[in-house]
Amino acid sequence: MMFRITKEFHFSASHQLKSLPAEHQCARLHGHNYIVEVELSGETLNEHGFVRDYHELAPLKQYIDECFDHRHLNDVLGHDRVTAECLAQHFYEWCQARLPETTAVRVSETAKTWAEYRP
Template sequence: MIIYKIFRFDSAHYLPNVPADHKCGGMHGHTYTLKIFISGKPSIYTGWIMDFSDLKDIVKPWIALLDHQVLNNVEGLENPTSENLCLWLWKKIKAEIPNLCRIELNETPDSGVIYEG
């Protein structure tokens, strides 16, 4: 079984490794949507795979580090493509939630990246 929780944050960035005339080379922002998926068997006692409140407590500090920030200034995100941001989040969250099985990161409602480890 898989549970999920959705988080949203707003950040600015620019992509330093695109051609000089590419529009993403200039500073711009996104309202990101992050969906965290956790797999497991529900506890016989609680009926939960994980308490959503515990999940929120683990993820929120990472979101707070990104929200209303320039992603290029975040350590490890010097080239903050959606792919690199997704991998960065995966490493941070996976360290605290071993049964993390998937994350989805959308930079717009129509485009994003999925990572499953």
């Protein structure tokens, strides 16, 4: 049996997918209200009955607030492939380095779309 927890984080930012044809709407500068959902899993629970205390995800909120919220993501990440898929991978790698229980990250740009990175 596997235990799973998730937590959502929100931020607003702009980006531009410059590799797309000029007539594609995403090639133009635009923004989203992003949702980042982090999933942590474990086969056992710690002494408090948690996979991980949600409070321990506070550094991710701080990272998002300081580095991503109300920023231009092309500048933040230093490249032009700033898709939801690439953001999911970026946040997964950031989390995995600090929270080894991280098993997946999902990123939403709209209420109807999600991209997930799960190695």
